[in-house]
Amino acid sequence: MHSNSEEHTMHSNREEHTMHSIREEHTMHSIREEHTMKTHQFDVIVIGAGGAGLMAGLYASRTAKTAIITKLYPTRSHTGTAQGGIGAALGSEEEDHPEWHTYDTVKGSDYLGDQDAIEFMCNEAVQAVYELEHMGLPFDRTPEGKISQRPFGGHTNNVTGKPVKRACHAADRTGHMILQTLYQQCMKNNVNFFDEFQVVDLLMVNGAAAGVVAIELATGEMHVFHAKAVIFATGGHGRIWEITSNAYAFTGDGPAVIMRRGLPLEDMEFFQFHPTGIYKLGILITEGVRGEGGILINGKGERFMEKYAPRVKDLASRDVVSRAIYMEIRDGNGANGQNYVYLDVRPESVNRYAALDGRTNKDGSPYTVTGEEILAKLPDIVDFCRVYLGVDPITQLMPIQPTAHYAMGGIPTNKYGETILDEKNTTIPGLYAAGECACVSVHGANRLGTNSLLDLVVFGKHAGLRAAEYAKEAPFQPLPEHPTEFASSQFERIRHASGKENAFDISTKMKKVMFDDMGIFRSGKGMENALQVIRQLKERYQHVSVTDTGKIFNMELMNVWELGNLLDLAELTTVSAIARTESRGGHSREDYPDRDDKNWLKHTMAWVDETGKIDLKYKPVVLTKYEPKVRTY
């Protein structure tokens, strides 16, 4: 495939970028289209029905003919698993300001977040949370009937440096309530859904989005969705790693599809490891546990976070806490000589350490909790521990280890959800992204807890609004003559591969090497090893086939395709990481332990060409008010 000349009429300063030409569908060669093909037409197509997709769909559908396409039934989306809360400086319970939230987010991002976008998000946050409440979200309440808030890692009172209550919550199922509420609003407003349709390709014509190709899981048929505007909201890709809090469905379909069309991905080396996953299973234990007073304890029974973050201790930023846990384990302080430590939320421990830290209630009385209160505030956490560990956290310690959690990197966008073509921030007409699959970047090198749910709601809304506005004026691009050709070729290849390799085996090996060498601590040598292994696995992947030859719910075929996405993203992540010779946020290198603002205060943009060669370029971070400083908690 080669570059398309018409695209040059769309943008001004594109000459240098012909190297990264958008790969469009062509009409010259044609593989016989095996699948019957159905075509639909909408002004706006949203891919994904998590928090970001539903919000985008709700807003776009107010003025434009919109459909949401989702591979999972909407209420199965991973937003439903979010536990602890959504961040907004409501000040329900104590003084707080959007500016404080902005500063904390900038600092949390290790100064890689774009400050204009962060400020925008934190200012919008307050209204966004009230809007969710008006839609019916059942937040927990304060004694005055206001939205209840709890402390979370990295969120502080900027004057005292102490933790501030900023996470608005509905017990420990905040994401569940957001997902339900937004889906309910979509039903109320008759938004169109294509449930259990999996998008496998993006159509680009004349340098603009023209639609997507999707497989209807129930029939195996390919459908073409012709659209003026396309919004990707497909979530994360944490299934690259062995220990993960992420759903099976988090296979990075959106970024992978976009990357194969010659478009860049941003800051892929930054992936967050959450400090507290259930040992071996990776199931998340929310930071809200520490917000309610829980502490981390090493194998010797010592609280250790005060060594690493003297001011906020257990409520430091996630990257800081995850590294601390690893250092404890490395120093032989893991529990039972193994690679885990404990999280302790037993009331007597919480009360003891709250007294030591001088934590008080609003009226100045000492902060204390009872077992019943813990159960009422964290019912799902208690349930997870009982079911999966046979441990009762009210009376016992929870064994935890860091778990792969959140993709800071992804599809580059600006703060309106418009996707970006190059390091000069040129936008792509008709193409939008929001939520975890996007990189605005508001999370930079490390996301603060509660800021993802916020990101979904704020940028989902703006992407929806922008897309609808664009669709009002813009024409439909003509569909390529064989719109399903590129997608079909990928599936035909899988169906006709030799079958001598096993997908499950390749997946297991990918996860292991990525967790070992591309995890919390990285080194040049380890990452080179990971890259080599991933490339071998990609080679082996060419020989994976499927035994299921049917069309109806052929999950084997879809899972193999998804594994291809994970492998491609794993490679891109590793290449981006090797190039970055510094430590910043979630990217922590033993061979380059310091942050290097002189050389690396910039975003990575990565492209893959048709031969598979990866090309890296960089674009500056947007700085407004906040000069990069040494980051301590």
Next chain:
Amino acid sequence: MEVTIKVFRYNPEKDKKPSYKTYKLEAIETDRVLDLLEKVKGYQDGTLSFRRSCAHGICGSDAMRINGFNRLACKTLVRDTGATIIVQPLLGLRVIKDLIVDMEPFFEHYRSVKPWLINDEPEPEKERTQSAAQRAIFDDTTKCILCACCTTSCPSFWANEQYVGPAAIVAAHRFIFDSRDKAAAERLKILNEVWGVYRCHTVFNCTMACPREIQITKAIGEVKMALTTGKLE
């Protein structure tokens, strides 16, 4: 230990009628049934089809009958099932393939009770206030993940799939008892109809089946009470 897992199989493109297939594999006590199904699919039989996503009991994708009870495969451990496991699709919904059933009739019932906040009064600048006590009344029913374990364990639903079913009543309860909602009467009217709440004969299967431990029969009782007394307390 070695476990034997016997799975309901049906592929409409190939099979005239359903059958069972048995697989043996190594497992440990803390393995989830979902882990076993994944391993069978990965190494023994790629054609085995089922839905799953979150793998920790929150998304509601993998409800199925495990040793005769409706369970989430990701929330049922070998410790609980023992070494012999029989897995079947949910009862009362059409089987599409293997363990995948047609959920549409279930969701249609859900939608029929208008499960969204209805309040046409102008929105305040900040939140609509609600006391902690008012919030607590409907806390339990906000936990529902729409997995269908309850509805498909209910003899009234098996007898007639027009019965709105426990999950839809739970959804209605969540709004009827929310102090911010203004459409309780409308929803109660729907549930008072012939396929509504009075089809429930208090068998408690739903409550036993709920992986979120929602007190469903109690919630249904509260809805019946509201219908009788006209009061929402």
